[in-house]
Amino acid sequence: MNDIFKGKFLKLTAVRETDADEMAIWQENSEYLRKLDTDFAMPKSIESMREYDLSKGPGSGAIEFRLRTIEEDSLIGFVALHSIEWNNQACLLAIGIGNPEFRGKGYGTDGLNLILSYAFNELNLNRVGLDVISYNLQAIKTYEKVGFTVEGRKRNAVLRDGNQYDLVIMGLLREEWT
Numbered sequence: 001m002n003d004i005f006k007g008k009f010l011k012l013t014a015v016r017e018t019d020a021d022e023m024a025i026w027q028e029n030s031e032y033l034r035k036l037d038t039d040f041a042m043p044k045s046i047e048s049m050r051e052y053d054l055s056k057g058p059g060s061g062a063i064e065f066r067l068r069t070i071e072e073d074s075l076i077g078f079v080a081l082h083s084i085e086w087n088n089q090a091c092l093l094a095i096g097i098g099n100p101e102f103r104g105k106g107y108g109t110d111g112l113n114l115i116l117s118y119a120f121n122e123l124n125l126n127r128v129g130l131d132v133i134s135y136n137l138q139a140i141k142t143y144e145k146v147g148f149t150v151e152g153r154k155r156n157a158v159l160r161d162g163n164q165y166d167l168v169i170m171g172l173l174r175e176e177w178t
Contacts (some may be wrong), residue, residue: 008108012065020049028100035136076102079115089126112146119172134166148172
């Protein structure tokens, strides 16, 4: 049997007590925050990060993992399946590579492949969807690389620095994933 928590570079792990300290540092990077979410960028404290971690658990409608390197066990990001609809075998996906040293080097692709395998093979889901801001071209390219298809757009849904950007809606079905 394959280890469903290990990929080429990364492993999926549970939340650890010290994660909030590291992740709070990422919260001070406006570029990270503005690519991660459509909400306004605002750093979160270590305490609020810890409270968020404690709120995730059975019955929350979400499954979240931390992304750590296999070699050094370094925390580099997170990946989550949320808004899970078990009756429809569908969910939404969120991923963030918080440590900039690990962006653009294949770690995001590895993390996506791990969580998609988990979604389709372990949870028996049929559809994984996501949305991404249109200026986040690197993320869109990575999502397409692992099989996601653009399904639509919410036009002018995000306002940043006086400019309007589309929210790109993407999806992947189990039968399309390789």
